[in-house]
Amino acid sequence: MANTEVILTTNIPTLGSEADIVKVRRGYARNFLIPGGKALEVNPSSLRRINHLKARRAEREAREVTAAEELAAKINRLRLSFTLETGESGKAFGSVTAKDITDRISAELKLEDLPKHAVTLDKSIKETGEHEVSVKLHPDVIAKLKITIAAPVIEKKSDEESDGARKPRRKTAAKE
Numbered sequence: 001m002a003n004t005e006v007i008l009t010t011n012i013p014t015l016g017s018e019a020d021i022v023k024v025r026r027g028y029a030r031n032f033l034i035p036g037g038k039a040l041e042v043n044p045s046s047l048r049r050i051n052h053l054k055a056r057r058a059e060r061e062a063r064e065v066t067a068a069e070e071l072a073a074k075i076n077r078l079r080l081s082f083t084l085e086t087g088e089s090g091k092a093f094g095s096v097t098a099k100d101i102t103d104r105i106s107a108e109l110k111l112e113d114l115p116k117h118a119v120t121l122d123k124s125i126k127e128t129g130e131h132e133v134s135v136k137l138h139p140d141v142i143a144k145l146k147i148t149i150a151a152p153v154i155e156k157k158s159d160e161e162s163d164g165a166r167k168p169r170r171k172t173a174a175k176e
Helices: 026-033 043-078 097-111
Strands: 003-008 021-025 039-041 079-081 129-138 142-152
Touching: 003 026, 003 043, 021 026, 021 142, 026 129, 039 043, 043 129, 043 142, 079 097, 097 142
Parallel strands: 079 142
Antiparallel strands: 003 021, 003 039, 129 142
16 A cells, blocks of 8 residues: 655644654545645655744644643642442442543533543542542643542431331222
8 A cells, every 4th residue: 555754734633743744545645634734745845844833833732731730730729529428337329430520620610621531540439538639631741639528417316306106107998
């Protein structure tokens, strides 16, 4: 199969970033990348343009890192608390998942662009207490979030309410 080299002009997650020279199938380059303005053919004039693309890439990456660091500072200050239903033995009936944490962070900080898989957990959290969770906002920026998991407070009934007397069941008439 015939391959060709192209210079990417935009960030394409499966191929590379701006100013990267990559090998792709000739048809992919001819029919999709080049007409869409996502790549340039490798030739002397496009090689001169590569410095401009590298500068644009550095600018974009600097903006992304700065935005991620600002968001990490907000997340590091954030303290979240969740309540899990527990049985008499103290075993939790549910768990706190990465999606629950991501949704709560988005709601608390009023974010719409938090990456879906930013919060990574080895397994769902089922124990009460304090936990620290990593939030990966950028390959170079990781925030630490403190989470408190608590069991709900169960109120004791007073002696008058729980005197042991049960309400009688309604009697049904037997059919003959």
